[in-house]
Amino acid sequence: MLLRNIDLNLLVVLDALLTEKHVTRTGVRLHLSQPAISHSLNKLRVLLDDPLLIRQGNEVVLSALAQNLQAPLKAILGQVETLLGQSIDFVPADSQRTFRVAMSDYGAAIVLPKLVTQLREQAPDISLVVIQDSRLGMIEQIEQGKIDLAVGVFPMLPADVCSDVLFVETxxxxxxxxxxxxxxxxxxxxxxxxxxxxxxxxxxxxxxxxxxxxxxxxxxxxxxxxxxxxxxxxxxxxxxxxxxxxxxxxxxxxxxxxxxxxxxxxxxxPFNYVQVWHQRFNEDPAHRWLREWVKQVSAKPLAVV
Structure with a gap:
C-alpha cells in the first residue's frame, strides 16, 4: 500500500471508530455527519482489505486486524500531534485520549485509587485501560506501542525505554x-x-x-x-x-x-519501583501529564507526628 494513497485524516477517523465502535458516536466525537463517517469507514475497509468493525448479534466488535492496529495507531497519532505542535497546549479537561497502562495488582492498589480520582476530576473524557502482564511482557508491549506506560520493577531496560523512580520499596x-x-x-x-x-x-x-x-x-x-x-x-x-x-x-x-x-x-x-515508557513519548505533553500524576499519587503520605 502506497502512503500517497491514504488521506491521513482517515487515520483520525479510524482511531475514533476503533474506540467508539459506532458510526454515529464517532461522528459526534469528531463533529462530522454520520454519512461522512460511513463514507470514511468504507474507504478504510477497501484500503485495508478488512471489515474492521463486525456486527455480532446486538454488538459491534473489532476484527483481528483492527485490534492489532488500535494501540500502534494511537501512538502514531500522538507522535504526529507532537511533531506538528498541536498538542503543545494540552488541556486535560478537553482531551479524549485513551491511555493504556500495565501494572500488577500491587501497583494497581498503590496507583489506581488516587489516579482515577484525579482523572475523573481533571480529565473526565480521558479513558484509562489497565492490563496485567509479566515484566518481559510489559517491556515488549512498550516497545511495540501497544501500551503507553508500565509500572513495576524492571532491573534491566532496553536503551529506548525510559524510566522514573516512583518510590523505594523494602x-x-x-x-x-x-x-x-x-x-x-x-x-x-x-x-x-x-x-x-x-x-x-x-x-x-x-x-x-x-x-x-x-x-x-x-x-x-x-x-x-x-x-x-x-x-x-x-x-x-x-x-x-x-x-x-x-x-x-x-x-x-x-x-x-x-x-x-x-x-x-x-x-x-531495597528496590526501585518505577514507571517506564518508550522514548517516543518523552516530549508528548499529555503523556508527561499522566506520568507526573502517576508519580504524585504513588508517593507515600508523610507520617503524622
Missing amino acids: FTCLLNRNALPDSGVLDLDTYLQRPHLLVSMDGNTQGEVDNVLRSQGLQRRVAVNVPHWGTAPGMIGDTDLILTVASRTLDNLALGDSLVTLAPPLNVA
Missing part, C-alpha cells in the same frame, strides 16, 4: 505468630526451615529473596506460588507459611492478633 515478612520459635525471633534457621508463600506472576520460583539466598549457598522451600499480591496475605491465616513481600503490600491491612510482621532475617536490598 521487604517485610508476614507469618502466623505461632510459627515463631519460643524466643519470638525470626532467625535465619527458622526462616529456612519454614515453608514459604511466593508471589510470582509468571510462576517463576526464583524471586529477589531467592537470589540473595542462592548467593550465600542457601535455599528456601516455596510451598505455594500465586500470581497476585492482593490475595497472598489472606492465605497465611493459621498456616506455618512465611510470606516475604513488598512492605506497601501490607499497608492498611487488618492483621488481627494471629499475624505478625517482621524484618527478613537476611539482607535483601
